[in-house]
Amino acid sequence: MKPVDGFAGTPLRGAKVTDFHAAEVGRRAARRAAAGLPVVPMHYGQPSCGAPPAAIAAAHRVLDADPLGYFESEPLIGKIARHYRSAYGLEVDPARILLTAGASAGLVAAYACLFRHGDRVAMTTPGYPAYRNALVALGLQPVELRTAAARGYQLEAADLDALQPAPEGLLLASPANPTGAMLDLDHFMALASACRRRGIQLISDEIYHGMTFGQRAVCALEVEPEAVVVNSFSKLYRMPGWRLGWMVVPQRWARTINACLINFFLTPSTLAQHAALAVMDETEDLQRWVEVYRGNGSRLLEGLRSLGITSIHPPEGAFYLYAEVGHLTRDSLQFCLRAVEEAGVALAPGVDFDPVEGHRYIRFSFAVSPAQVEQALASLAAWLPGYRDLPDYARRQ
Ligand SMILES: Cc1ncc(COP(=O)(O)O)c(C=O)c1O
Structure with a gap:
């Protein structure tokens, strides 16, 4: 269709907000899943088990x-x-x-x-x-x-x-x-x-x-x-x-x-x-999953510590671990994009939550099943030792 005269090429006049970078991790996770490859979805903060x-x-x-x-x-x-x-x-x-x-x-x-x-x-x-x-x-x-x-x-x-x-x-x-x-x-x-x-x-x-x-x-x-x-x-x-x-x-x-x-x-x-x-009356069912998350959080904390990721505030609630990984990466977005593609673990980069310091942080959502927590830990254990930031990664995307 021919653009209306006077508007072709006009830039947006309103606010320019940034996308969630985790959304790009999510797109790559979805492509991987569609190709039949395993992926643990820990990038979005959403319960993976469905409504009661x-x-x-x-x-x-x-x-x-x-x-x-x-x-x-x-x-x-x-x-x-x-x-x-x-x-x-x-x-x-x-x-x-x-x-x-x-x-x-x-x-x-x-x-x-x-x-x-x-x-x-x-x-x-x-x-x-x-x-x-x-x-x-x-x-x-x-x-x-x-x-x-x-x-x-x-x-x-x-x-x-x-x-x-x-x-x-x-x-x-x-x-x-x-x-x-x-x-x-x-x-x-x-x-x-x-x-x-x-x-x-x-x-x-x-x-x-x-x-x-x-x-x-x-x-x-x-x-x-x-x-x-x-x-x-x-x-x-x-x-x-x-x-x-x-x-x-x-x-x-x-x-x-x-x-x-x-x-x-x-x-x-x-x-x-x-x-x-x-x-709202399904107290038992709701509480059962909160207990699953509590177990997942403790297991993930312990598992990540054994992988050398030790700088994590133990969560008091919600279903997240926010981990400092400055010894592994200076580019949390690259780290997360490669974690999903190379290890099948979808994580949210810290730059979403903190534009200044977030390049050294990643967020895990543990609102998944205990088996998925184990799968994520096993995949990271195999992948992390070979991980190095690639200086030209952003240009290749
Ligand atoms: C702290 C916080 N507030 C609000 C929202 C938005 O949630 P809703 O799905 O209810 O719009 C989220 C979603 O992750 C969140 O983490």
């Missing part, structure tokens, strides 16, 4: 009987409200709960409604790449607060206090991606009061709640009733491809933020909402 059977059965029933129009499930909202009571002892009015197309949509709506063009939003580095990229896409400025393995990747209130001027927002995640680090109650309280003192809006991404290996995660609403909370059915409930999550927002903002969600996305997946109603 109760969700699948509910979806089958609904698919046969329901026209699947746009939908907001009041029973699901009610169930989420009750979850806050049973998990944290919090009373949350259902009117404050908004259903979203995953935590991703909740974060975008939060950014769009809580901030103005040019506002600064602080977040931890290393951190989930879409935080930074989506903020940039919406004309906001990410302010990176570096956390270090030596300090357990803890963010201190003093780190926030040191920011001059105060940012308009603070985005927290505990447990965190990619480190699996958690904020304890004291740290969370100190950060919440630092936010209150300086008028910083707190956004808490609680997508890894319920997946912890010791203490339970603190909900931001326990320490700051005005926090905006984002959560999802993608991780604990094992429904990443179903695209469903929720937000809890202060009552006075609920209608406006919901209007934003509707204008951006209409309603989230109807099928997913029906299925989700069935999963």
Whole structure:
């Protein structure tokens, strides 16, 4: 088709955000699998075992009987409200709960409604790449607060206090991606009061709640009733491809933020909402997989140590190990692209989570089966001794 006059060759005028580099690892992993070659998928943070059977059965029933129009499930909202009571002892009015197309949509709506063009939003580095990229896409400025393995990747209130001027927002995640680090109650309280003192809006991404290996995660609403909370059915409930999550927002903002969600996305997946109603009661099934991840995390930590990869913060929650591998590579993207192609182990490069230091780090997602953890360790044991960074690798791609 002939391009419209005047637009041919015009560059995009909007924000240029970077892709997840892990997506390229994923494409190569998919090509390998399609060619019948073994591959262990540890690059994306997604449970590999599928949704609980109760969700699948509910979806089958609904698919046969329901026209699947746009939908907001009041029973699901009610169930989420009750979850806050049973998990944290919090009373949350259902009117404050908004259903979203995953935590991703909740974060975008939060950014769009809580901030103005040019506002600064602080977040931890290393951190989930879409935080930074989506903020940039919406004309906001990410302010990176570096956390270090030596300090357990803890963010201190003093780190926030040191920011001059105060940012308009603070985005927290505990447990965190990619480190699996958690904020304890004291740290969370100190950060919440630092936010209150300086008028910083707190956004808490609680997508890894319920997946912890010791203490339970603190909900931001326990320490700051005005926090905006984002959560999802993608991780604990094992429904990443179903695209469903929720937000809890202060009552006075609920209608406006919901209007934003509707204008951006209409309603989230109807099928997913029906299925989700069935999963929240599947405590035993959900917990069984958290125990699998706990075992996987310990085994992987021990196995990597025996391969000489020793600089790893033991995860307190989520399903990630963030490993320092500066003795093996100065180019984590090359390392991960070659690990998938040469060893059949798909990993996420640290540059996704930390553009400055991430070239020396890689992230393992251990939301796979124990057998896949063993397969990954065996493949890496055979591959790592011969690995050297190739100086001209990027040019060859
Ligand atoms: C910390 C964090 N927040 C949000 C998301 C987005 O999740 P969802 O599938 O709910 O959109 C992810 C996905 O990996 C994540 O790790």
